[in-house]
Amino acid sequence: MTDILYGHNPHPNIVAVHPTEDNKMRVYVRDKKQVSFEDFDFFPFFFISENYLLTNFHRRHWVKRLEGENYFEHIVAFSRWFDMWDYIHNLLNTHNQQTGKNLSSFTDLPFLHLIPDQITQFLIQSGRTFFKEMDFEDVHRLQISIETYKKPGTRLSNANRSDDRILYIALTDNKGWEKIIGKKEKSEKEVIAQLIEIIRDRNPDVIEGHYLHNHILPYILKRCELMECEFNIGRDEKSPTVCENLFYQQDFQQDSKKYEINGRNFVDSLSLLHNFDASGKILHSYNLKYVSDFFGYPSKTNQPDEAISDAEAADPVAECLENAKRIRYLTGSLLPNYFKQAQIFPYKLDNLIDTGSAAKIELLLIREYVHNKYSIPKPQSQKQISGGHTDIFLRGVIGPVLYADVESMYPTIIIKQNIAPASDILNVFNTTLQELTKIRLEYKNKFQEDKNNQSHYHIQRDFKQLINSYYGYLAYHRGLFNDYDMADKISETGKEILKNVIEIIQSRGGKIIEVDTDGIYFIPPEHVTDEIGEEKFFQRMKNDIPQEYNLILDSRYKKMLSYKKKNYATLDYENKIQIKGSALISKNIERFGKNLIQQCIERILNDDFTGLHIFYVNLFQDIANHRWQVQDFMRIETLKESLSRYKKEVEAEKRNRSAVYELALKSGSKYKIGDRIAYYITGTDTNVTSYENCKVADKWDPNFPDENTSYYLKRLEEQTKKFKPFFDEHDFNLIFSLEESLEDLNDIVKSKIIEVSEEKEQEDGEIQKDTTPEDGGIWLATE
DNA sequence: GGACTCCGTATACC
DNA sequence: ACGGGTATACGGAGTCC
Numbered sequence A: 001m002t003d004i005l006y007g008h009n010p011h012p013n014i015v016a017v018h019p020t021e022d023n024k025m026r027v028y029v030r031d032k033k034q035v036s037f038e039d040f041d042f043f044p045f046f047f048i049s050e051n052y053l054l055t056n057f058h059r060r061h062w063v064k065r066l067e068g069e070n071y072f073e074h075i076v077a078f079s080r081w082f083d084m085w086d087y088i089h090n091l092l093n094t095h096n097q098q099t100g101k102n103l104s105s106f107t108d109l110p111f112l113h114l115i116p117d118q119i120t121q122f123l124i125q126s127g128r129t130f131f132k133e134m135d136f137e138d139v140h141r142l143q144i145s146i147e148t149y150k151k152p153g154t155r156l157s158n159a160n161r162s163d164d165r166i167l168y169i170a171l172t173d174n175k176g177w178e179k180i181i182g183k184k185e186k187s188e189k190e191v192i193a194q195l196i197e198i199i200r201d202r203n204p205d206v207i208e209g210h211y212l213h214n215h216i217l218p219y220i221l222k223r224c225e226l227m228e229c230e231f232n233i234g235r236d237e238k239s240p241t242v243c244e245n246l247f248y249q250q251d252f253q254q255d256s257k258k259y260e261i262n263g264r265n266f267v268d269s270l271s272l273l274h275n276f277d278a279s280g281k282i283l284h285s286y287n288l289k290y291v292s293d294f295f296g297y298p299s300k301t302n303q304p305d306e307a308i309s310d311a312e313a314a315d316p317v318a319e320c321l322e323n324a325k326r327i328r329y330l331t332g333s334l335l336p337n338y339f340k341q342a343q344i345f346p347y348k349l350d351n352l353i354d355t356g357s358a359a360k361i362e363l364l365l366i367r368e369y370v371h372n373k374y375s376i377p378k379p380q381s382q383k384q385i386s387g388g389h390t391d392i393f394l395r396g397v398i399g400p401v402l403y404a405d406v407e408s409m410y411p412t413i414i415i416k417q418n419i420a421p422a423s424d425i426l427n428v429f430n431t432t433l434q435e436l437t438k439i440r441l442e443y444k445n446k447f448q449e450d451k452n453n454q455s456h457y458h459i460q461r462d463f464k465q466l467i468n469s470y471y472g473y474l475a476y477h478r479g480l481f482n483d484y485d486m487a488d489k490i491s492e493t494g495k496e497i498l499k500n501v502i503e504i505i506q507s508r509g510g511k512i513i514e515v516d517t518d519g520i521y522f523i524p525p526e527h528v529t530d531e532i533g534e535e536k537f538f539q540r541m542k543n544d545i546p547q548e549y550n551l552i553l554d555s556r557y558k559k560m561l562s563y564k565k566k567n568y569a570t571l572d573y574e575n576k577i578q579i580k581g582s583a584l585i586s587k588n589i590e591r592f593g594k595n596l597i598q599q600c601i602e603r604i605l606n607d608d609f610t611g612l613h614i615f616y617v618n619l620f621q622d623i624a625n626h627r628w629q630v631q632d633f634m635r636i637e638t639l640k641e642s643l644s645r646y647k648k649e650v651e652a653e654k655r656n657r658s659a660v661y662e663l664a665l666k667s668g669s670k671y672k673i674g675d676r677i678a679y680y681i682t683g684t685d686t687n688v689t690s691y692e693n694c695k696v697a698d699k700w701d702p703n704f705p706d707e708n709t710s711y712y713l714k715r716l717e718e719q720t721k722k723f724k725p726f727f728d729e730h731d732f733n734l735i736f737s738l739e740e741s742l743e744d745l746n747d748i749v750k751s752k753i754i755e756v757s758e759e760k761e762q763e764d765g766e767i768q769k770d771t772t773p774e775d776g777g778i779w780l781a782t783e
Numbered sequence B: 001g002g003a004c005t006c007c008g009t010a011t012a013c014c
Numbered sequence C: 001a002c003g004g005g006t007a008t009a010c011g012g013a014g015t016c017c
Helices: A081-099 A118-126 A188-202 A212-226 A269-276 A288-294 A310-314 A316-344 A349-353 A357-371 A409-416 A428-449 A454-474 A484-507 A531-542 A591-605 A609-624 A643-651 A659-667 A709-721 A729-735 A756-764
Strands: A014-019 A024-031 A034-041 A045-048 A061-065 A074-078 A141-149 A165-173 A178-181 A206-209 A241-244 A247-249 A252-254 A257-260 A265-268 A390-392 A394-398 A401-406 A511-516 A519-523 A551-557 A559-564 A567-571 A577-580 A635-638 A676-681 A694-696 A753-755
Touching: A014 A118, A024 A118, A045 A081, A061 A081, A074 A081, A118 A357, A141 A212, A141 A316, A165 A188, A165 A212, A165 A316, A178 A188, A178 A316, A188 A212, A206 A212, A206 A316, A212 A257, A212 A265, A212 A269, A257 A265, A265 A269, A265 A349, A269 A288, A269 A316, A269 A349, A288 A316, A316 A349, A316 A454, A357 A428, A357 A454, A394 A511, A401 A409, A401 A484, A401 A531, A409 A428, A409 A454, A409 A484, A428 A454, A454 A484, A484 A511, A484 A519, A511 A559, A531 A551, A551 A567, A559 A591, A567 A591, A577 A591, A591 A609, A591 A709, A609 A709, A609 A729, A635 A659, A643 A659, A659 A676, A659 A694
Parallel strands: A141 A206, A206 A265
Antiparallel strands: A014 A024, A024 A034, A045 A074, A061 A074, A141 A165, A165 A178, A241 A257, A247 A252, A390 A511, A394 A559, A394 A753, A401 A519, A401 A551, A511 A519, A559 A567, A567 A577, A635 A676, A676 A694
């Protein structure tokens, strides 16, 4: 039943939806080249639990008792959006009177469940979704790039300054059309008028830009405001509206503006990139040229027959057009993923882009429950559940190494064991997971067939993430259908599977290095000496585990530096090094420390101990003699709460003082949440209290360096200490000392491997407790 | 005053 | 508006000798 996944209404070719003034929903449909619309009834609704229904509400509404015994067993519907809110205000008042509380928001009413977005409500109610029966290229997408003038001497163009203005606007679309405006037009007002005319004429479904919400739209709207003209580009001929995303973080209001336009979708390539690289480890910047090149934009410099002249490169008009093309390329690669998702989830395209997985999963459930007129549950109260299994067996420099993992372990467990929330009577959870898995595999195969098609890669990647979130949803404290027992069952099953694989590897003569949740690093048995042997060994091993779980040989490595649980580095057969773990790559470490760790890992993995020694000596002396830049030793931290809240908490002794906040308070300038402050440690004593001895990085003067050398030398030692376990003490002291060795260190120093459980015994001097598996000691005796 | 523990925060892995 | 648990590093504050 794919209706459960796509919604039960087959209405094709929907490209936009918005509410009209008379409380209908206007649905725009693209047929070949024309866009038409039709208005449909819309009944705003919410879920409510018995006993809380109002008896004295006289505006038009319907109360429906839903089937089943889940907590929210009534749905209340209205003919007008305003009436629904009226009802809710009455609910709040009644509740406040009865309880003496002073609740101000519907989110505080535990007996009410409301989906706050009108369009999403409509899509749930009607079973419609966007883009059914359409191909991605059928959607008409327009890219926009603006070139602004800035007053000489200023850093950025400012729409508020009368001198600054829009010079050119470049427009492209996915049909290959391109246009520059601002060359012929006499005034900025004419440029904007021309822009509006073009948008209305071309009539795109999607308007795309880089920094669309933070730069392009606010700039254009500000200029329109100053010139007292409308930017009415909506299909209803209205202007964009701002949704001040007023989400409150403690006592501080953080504003992030988003714009909406009736009848079209605004897509900011920045959001797509942010979703692509949420951890911030892949992309080094969001600069348009950099990111489009990263995704493989065929730039002119790569095409010798179309050589780019210097004049052209410096031409702002050409550059502006080039930017629009780069946006088109970027969204062409990243947007199909959301196009596909929009066919499934009841969201308007632009809302879908910044929605989390839990919300998506939940709306699939709710849509089906509404369709079946079935009651929906409330969240279970929070409870600690078990997680994945992690362990480390060997520390040191080890090779060769294999990495095996159970493919999509948690989702597979859910499907194979038919796990679903107890409240999910209609079995939507498991059904949708299976359907989403099919789609993921379909796109994974498509990508295997054509590796040039990046959009297939992105689709399978995001669907994989979504599928993996099904486990997280079960333990999500706000999830209506959460079920902690089921989440527990999944992670316990996962632990068993992993322990089973560990035993199999050990029984076949392999040695485990490190395991985490669903993957295992191990040394193949000695008789396995090459890639073919490894593959054969793995296949034999694989036969020992239950067929429904797919164990795969994910990768093989020349060497591995195993440090602690979740902290290691690998060296592959192309000599590429990958470092993992917060102890080894944390952003919290100063740049010099990060460099040091990287050098240590690189040189240890390559047996270059002499080089490492020289590097260490040089670094030590650079620090001791202030031969470095503030960027090398400053630390950057983000203000995570408001200064007033910080002060309050410190005074109440609920929180420790912290250097960044003290600096922000001292400076007197206005800092807000999210601001980043770079600072360094001053003073002379090694063990200074950092919040009393710190300065903003800008104030460091290379001519009068006042950084705390002794503190930073201590930091240096702290980082090098991490590598102590890899050597005998004598060897370690040869590398990390200032003295010159008479011999070549590469001839005498050797890195070593330690059995971690043995080490534990030695350090603690304790009898080993039964925390390790009963067979843990058997194979340790070998070698 | 140093060594130790405890605790909260930040970051990373899967 | 918001998936989860497991793990390491680190600074501050309190405790003990």
